[in-house]
Amino acid sequence: MSAKILLVEDDPALGYVIKDNLAHKGFEVTLCKDGEQGYEVFDQQLFDLCIFDVMMPKKDGFTLAQEVRKRNSQVPILFVTAKAMIEDKLEGFRAGGDDYIVKPFSMEELYARIDVFLRRTNGHLRENNSFELGEFLFDGKNFKLSHPSGEKTLTQKEAEVMKLLCCNKERVLKREEILKAVWGDDDYFMGRSLDVFISKLRKYLKEDPNVEIVNYHGVGFKLEVK
Amino acid sequence: MSAKILLVEDDPALGYVIKDNLAHKGFEVTLCKDGEQGYEVFDQQLFDLCIFDVMMPKKDGFTLAQEVRKRNSQVPILFVTAKAMIEDKLEGFRAGGDDYIVKPFSMEELYARIDVFLRRTNGHLRENNSFELGEFLFDGKNFKLSHPSGEKTLTQKEAEVMKLLCCNKERVLKREEILKAVWGDDDYFMGRSLDVFISKLRKYLKEDPNVEIVNYHGVGFKLEVK
DNA sequence: ACAAATGTTAATGCTTTGTTAAACCAAATT
DNA sequence: AATTTGGTTTAACAAAGCATTAACATTTGT
Numbered sequence: 001m002s003a004k005i006l007l008v009e010d011d012p013a014l015g016y017v018i019k020d021n022l023a024h025k026g027f028e029v030t031l032c033k034d035g036e037q038g039y040e041v042f043d044q045q046l047f048d049l050c051i052f053d054v055m056m057p058k059k060d061g062f063t064l065a066q067e068v069r070k071r072n073s074q075v076p077i078l079f080v081t082a083k084a085m086i087e088d089k090l091e092g093f094r095a096g097g098d099d100y101i102v103k104p105f106s107m108e109e110l111y112a113r114i115d116v117f118l119r120r121t122n123g124h125l126r127e128n129n130s131f132e133l134g135e136f137l138f139d140g141k142n143f144k145l146s147h148p149s150g151e152k153t154l155t156q157k158e159a160e161v162m163k164l165l166c167c168n169k170e171r172v173l174k175r176e177e178i179l180k181a182v183w184g185d186d187d188y189f190m191g192r193s194l195d196v197f198i199s200k201l202r203k204y205l206k207e208d209p210n211v212e213i214v215n216y217h218g219v220g221f222k223l224e225v226k
Numbered sequence: 227m228s229a230k231i232l233l234v235e236d237d238p239a240l241g242y243v244i245k246d247n248l249a250h251k252g253f254e255v256t257l258c259k260d261g262e263q264g265y266e267v268f269d270q271q272l273f274d275l276c277i278f279d280v281m282m283p284k285k286d287g288f289t290l291a292q293e294v295r296k297r298n299s300q301v302p303i304l305f306v307t308a309k310a311m312i313e314d315k316l317e318g319f320r321a322g323g324d325d326y327i328v329k330p331f332s333m334e335e336l337y338a339r340i341d342v343f344l345r346r347t348n349g350h351l352r353e354n355n356s357f358e359l360g361e362f363l364f365d366g367k368n369f370k371l372s373h374p375s376g377e378k379t380l381t382q383k384e385a386e387v388m389k390l391l392c393c394n395k396e397r398v399l400k401r402e403e404i405l406k407a408v409w410g411d412d413d414y415f416m417g418r419s420l421d422v423f424i425s426k427l428r429k430y431l432k433e434d435p436n437v438e439i440v441n442y443h444g445v446g447f448k449l450e451v452k
Numbered sequence: 453a454c455a456a457a458t459g460t461t462a463a464t465g466c467t468t469t470g471t472t473a474a475a476c477c478a479a480a481t482t
Numbered sequence: 483a484a485t486t487t488g489g490t491t492t493a494a495c496a497a498a499g500c501a502t503t504a505a506c507a508t509t510t511g512t
Contacts, residue, residue, distance in 0.1 A: 192502080443500065
């Protein structure tokens with residue numbers, strides 16, 4: 001399954017070159033021309049990796065990255081920067097698990113970086129599997145949902161759905177996306193099964209009225225924390 | 227008692243970020259800027275863990291590690307490497323009980339590694355593989371499981387499974403991981419064999435109701451001590 | 453008001469796990 | 483070389499644990 005990459009780059013020429021190259025390598029690339037558009041698109045799809053140019057009109061790469069992170073999404077982000085930028089800022093992000101690449105760079109270099117990230121994601125290294133959800137704490141690794149009032153161990157499927165929701169907190173996940181990610185496929189019965197799981201999770205989460213899985217009729221679900 | 231960590235990293239920015247983060251987590255970190263300085267410092271204090279950057283001026287991480295090994299065979303060493311290095315060399319070290327982490331990495335990942343190491347040191351007896359388990363004491367080197375009420379010598383396989391569980395106490399170990407680690411492979415019958423061993427170990431452990439091997443349906447097992 | 457989508461609960465049935473015993477195998481012993 | 487012995491794997495069957503399906507209620511959009 002080819003990795004989906006969100007590329008946000010304001011220079012049309014460069015953007016096109018990168019997209020084209022990556023596409024040839026078998027990646028599925030979505031190109032946006034500025035930070036705002038980038039955010040909109042990010043909000044609607046699941047990506048395996050983001051590549052953000054740092055200097056962009058409307059919304060720069062760092063701001064965009066911060067907004068993405070607010071979503072609690074764990075996608076790795078690779079920054080493209082014109083030259084040795086403010087090292088501090090870049091290092092900060094690096095410590096956060098992201099990386100950067102300095103223009104001009106060769107496609108080889110870019111592949112190398114992407115490779116590291118994707119290997120890491122699949123190679124179970126990137127497992128920050130703890131999520132705060134209002135009064136809850138969900139440990140995706142041990143399937144434990146804990147709350148001041150008690151602790152519940154979820155089943156595998158429950159945990160998988162929960163994790164997906166947590167990774168995409170405050171954002172509408174399409175039914176299809178969830179089914180694809182957790183069930184691997186999408187038919188009528190799986191859809192109903194998903195509903196059953198949502199129902200179960202809601203039951204577990206009802207201790208804290210501020211945490212809610214809301215339905216978007218005909219679209220999907222969103223995990224909200226007030 | 228906070229663990230003492232020796233960090234040798236030539237990049238000042240990265241070194242600082244790591245040190246700062248670890249310090250916040252309650253570790254006592256000593257930062258050195260190159261291999262030579264690192265060795266001097268190592269020579270004067272006892273550390274619970276070393277983190278060495280591989281590529282450094284004056285003395286690289288591997289060389290430093292070899293010198294350290296000559297002195298003190300047991301400190302775990304975590305290598306930090308710029309990119310997919312010569313895998314062979316890294317794997318060699320890994321077999322020696324050390325580990326490595328590839329840049330860029332998140333602090334979460336780093337904690338996870340450190341955690342594994344320090345947990346391994348657990349019963350403050352890293353040399354003879356001793357683990358405390360409630361009322362039990364398991365000596366992984368001599369396969370002896372002792373309890374106030376008596377002592378039992380485990381067989382090879384029993385001990386291997388037991389040890390793996392002990393090293394990963396309070397964590398869910400996937401069936402696949404156990405099979406890979408103990409049997410080296412993973413087929414249906416090995417899986418059943420694992421179940422048989424779990425059953426045996428449970429029998430041995432039932433003297434202390436606070437020690438329990440719990441099953442995670444469809445996933446694996448976890449050793450819990452209440 | 454109607455059809456489609458979602459919520460909820462319960463039953464059904466498949467898969468995984470628990471346990472015991474027999475088969476198997478290799479090393480040690482006679 | 484045969485036999486005993488200790489340990490691991492296979493087999494067989496019982497018991498749990500879960501996801502799915504079904505069935506029915508409720509909500510939403512048109």
